Amino acid sequence: MSGIAYPEPEPELSEAEKKSLQDQIALKLRERNAVLIAHYYTAPEVQELADKTGGFIGDSLEMARWGKNAPAETLLVAGVRFMGETAKILSPEKTVLMPDLGAECSLDLGCPAPEFQKLREEEPDRVAVVYANTSAAVKALSDYVATSSCAIDLIHYLDLQGKKILWAPDRHLGAYVAQETGADMLRWQAHCVVHDSFKEDALRDLKAEHPDAAVMVHPEAPAAVTAMADFAGSTSQILNKVREMDRKEFIIATETGIFYKISQACPDKVLIPAPTGGHGATCQSCAHCPWMRMSALPKLLAALESSQGHNVEVPEDIREKALLPVQRMLDFNQALKKHGSVEEMVRAGVRI
């Protein structure tokens, strides 16, 4: 994706520095009645701190849900900006802090609100479903929000009601959902810079070296990579599947931050990062999100010491409009859990 400015990598910390910062942050969390909510793609020491302090680690849907129900006054969100915004949309009464408000996402950057609004106006008959990886302003222009955990079920639910969809912004996930559901989807064409870089040929070579390994792919990866998967799903779904599957080795095509949680859940399994580099590349797997790693421990501490420059704000008019599609996503997931399948939901006349 051209024109994107990537952040400088955060300075490396020694183990002693990490430990000292973790202790200081833990103290500040208690003082401020705050909890740490970390995404699976943040650095291992950040996830470890969330574990130790009674915080939460999850995907973007789980983070939003957990933050809403947490009894704390302050949510410290380690991840990228749309995650902090979603927390604020759902919990306006809470202070929401982020280590670095400049933590972007290439999907969010690839779908500016004015351009999305223009397409909406050109396609008034379509129901707008946007991925969680969008700004609050884009969510405010939408009918439903979806994460990769629920996108297939939600689109299937809308398709069964004869709806035509306007999907934004991830092109690979959009194509995958369209293929799985057969729904009529007009699709935005942005991509995730991490998942888009997984390589089909290099994955085939790696698979030949590890013939017994199961290939686990996040469907933000290109279609040719997802087609090679033994299992394709969201980060949480991959974590659960590795736990369940009776295999020793797994090649994993998603951000390598997830290795922290999978290793913790399945210490006896062998996790191999899927290749992002082709033949001759010096980096065979650099599947690190440059923005997720901005949630570094020194910045977490700085956010708790002085909220200035770390406070997530969403204008109230946008927040109110964005809340509706976000709440529909949460309601949809709850109803799906209750009824067991989309077909049962539709049979029961559930309308969300």
Ligand code: SF4
């Ligand atoms: S990994 Fe990709 S989708 Fe996730 S925040 Fe980074 S750029 Fe966005």
